[in-house]
Amino acid sequence: MLNQYTAITQYYDRWVTSGYYDYERMAEETYSIVGSGCCILELGVGTGLLAQQYLQIDPTCEFTGIDFTPSMLEIAKDRVGDRVKLLEADAVTMDLQATFDVALSNGGVWGILDSGDPWQFGGHVPGVEANRQGLQNLARHLREGGLLLLHLQKPHQDFDKVLSDGIVYSQAIQEIEETEDYRVLEKRYFFKKDEEVVARERIEITCFKPEISQTLLSEAGFEWQGKSPGDRFAIFKKRSSLAKGG
Numbered sequence: 716m717l718n719q720y721t722a723i724t725q726y727y728d729r730w731v732t733s734g735y736y737d738y739e740r741m742a743e744e745t746y747s748i749v750g751s752g753c754c755i756l757e758l759g760v761g762t763g764l765l766a767q768q769y770l771q772i773d774p775t776c777e778f779t780g781i782d783f784t785p786s787m788l789e790i791a792k793d794r795v796g797d798r799v800k801l802l803e804a805d806a807v808t809m810d811l812q813a814t815f816d817v818a819l820s821n822g823g824v825w826g827i828l829d830s831g832d833p834w835q836f837g838g839h840v841p842g843v844e845a846n847r848q849g850l851q852n853l854a855r856h857l858r859e860g861g862l863l864l865l866h867l868q869k870p871h872q873d874f875d876k877v878l879s880d881g882i883v884y885s886q887a888i889q890e891i892e893e894t895e896d897y898r899v900l901e902k903r904y905f906f907k908k909d910e911e912v913v914a915r916e917r918i919e920i921t922c923f924k925p926e927i928s929q930t931l932l933s934e935a936g937f938e939w940q941g942k943s944p945g946d947r948f949a950i951f952k953k954r955s956s957l958a959k960g961g
């Protein structure tokens with residue numbers, strides 16, 4: 716299935732903890748925005764690395780993580796399964812029967828491409844309609860005034876990096892489609908050992924153009940609040956129904 720991380724799950728942690736993401740700083744920054752005791756939903760929780768860091772800072776929060784790659788969730792269960800509610804679900808169609816104070820995504824379902832002003836929304840969900848449906852579904856899972864934190868992603872680039880045990884990570888990016896609303900980037904992940912590819916994955920990232928980015932989020936009831944103090948997240952707030960009505 717498109718954009719699952721099954722084939723590279725076993726190498727995922729080795730790659731992202733080699734300097735690709737700083738989970739400790741991200742958790743601190745999240746906490747500085749949302750404060751203690753919140754009900755948090757992570758969209759595309761992956762192997763639970765951010766959830767683990769966050770719970771160390773705020774053990775009083777109620778943390779739920781959804782993901783649609785079962786093998787990633789298996790690792791998350793070993794890591795944080797006793798403290799985080801982990802659910803296999805697609806963010807576009809999830810029905811969690813719960814509302815949250817905060818939803819966040821780091822490299823997960825959605826993000827904001829930070830290529831200067833204006834910002835661009837996008838992520839792992841393909842096409843306009845699925846994103847519209849997904850954002851509206853997400854809004855149903857957030858309380859009024861709730862926050863949506865989307866990681867700020869620098870433009871994707873090709874690079875190689877040597878990880879532990881002689882594993883070499885590479886990523887290769889190519890634009891494969893452009894429409895009036897969005898561009899689609901193909902991202903190929905490779906893990907090599909002794910020049911042999913031991914795991915590979917291909918995903919498609921949809922990057923919406925600025926105008927439709929704003930429309931999609933606004934239609935779903937999200938208002939741009941600004942960037943977080945350390946520039947790791949874009950912050951949106953769910954409008955109250957009173958404000959929506961005018």
Ligand SMILES: C[S@@+](CC[C@H](N)C(=O)[O-])C[C@H]1O[C@@H](n2cnc3c(N)ncnc32)[C@H](O)[C@@H]1O
Nearest residue numbers: 759760761782783784787805806821822823839
């Ligand atoms: C790059 S990983 C990020 C994982 C984690 N947030 C982290 O910081 O390490 C992207 C994750 O998003 C999940 N994902 C992508 N699209 C999704 C969707 N529509 N619904 C649920 N999970 C999704 C993938 O399965 C994968 O585990």
